[in-house]
């Protein structure tokens with residue numbers, strides 16, 4: 001029971017994967033994802049050195065989703081490179097994702113130089129959209145900086161690279177970002193990261209400690225924004241740049257809609273956080289039932305084929 005997909009020459013046994021940041025910081029968590037019905041996994045975004053992250057409580061769920069201000073807690077790049085080497089040795093035919101970023105521009109180049117020099121064979125995701133490092137803006141909301149970084153990265157980086165984008169809300173921003181992205185040999189874009197800096201209140205108080213309660217919003221409440229970003233980039237990007245759809249996936253219908261909007265792989269965050277790795281099997285079953293009912297044999301029968309009203 002699976003719905004296979006691919007990004008370039010990378011084949012995945014199933015089109016579902018975790019959203020970076022959820023259940024993927026430690027090797028044991030990655031092992032659980034590796035053994036689940038997900039077609040692959042992506043690591044928690046790694047920085048050069050390990051980070052504690054922001055004070056707890058920093059992740060909470062609410063009626064329609066989740067809020068987090070984790071602050072990039074991770075075990076550091078060497079930990080993930082070693083873990084990925086072990087997973088790859090055990091499953092030579094499987095493709096994995098490594099997410100990376102850094103907090104200063106020069107260090108972004110340094111971490112990618114280290115990845116380039118490593119034996120990692122999967123896809124690398126440059127996170128341009130972390131909303132929770134205090135004092136640091138989301139890189140992808142600065143078009144000039146994004147262009148400068150990609151230009152320099154691609155002057156030395158030869159592995160397959162994708163970028164994790166924040167949500168955009170204005171056609172002119174979709175246009176500007178797509179023009180930048182189309183200029184580079186990207187393997188994919190992953191839309192979207194959490195909707196930055198929402199505020200969840202319980203009675204009279206915020207629900208997370210960092211940043212006076214402000215944090216990235218995920219889950220059911222962001223699906224429509226996620227679908228719009230997936231489709232906007234699908235409409236604008238060169239077909240060689242694949243799209244991973246992340247955001248608001250609660251059931252098979254949501255997976256179907258992400259693919260209909262153009263996604264080749266679908267990331268699951270809040271639902272994974274709430275339900276555990278079993279969610280991948282149930283989401284796959286639900287997607288397969290929808291495809292069967294509609295007579296679709298494979299993803300390519302409906303990927304990107306969202307109908308407009310004429």
Ligand SMILES: O=C(O)c1[nH]c(=O)[nH]c(=O)c1Cl
Pocket residue numbers: 021045068069070071072073127129130131132133193194216
């Ligand atoms: O606070 C985080 O660690 C975090 N939280 C998010 O919602 N997205 C990100 O990319 C990151 Cl890096």
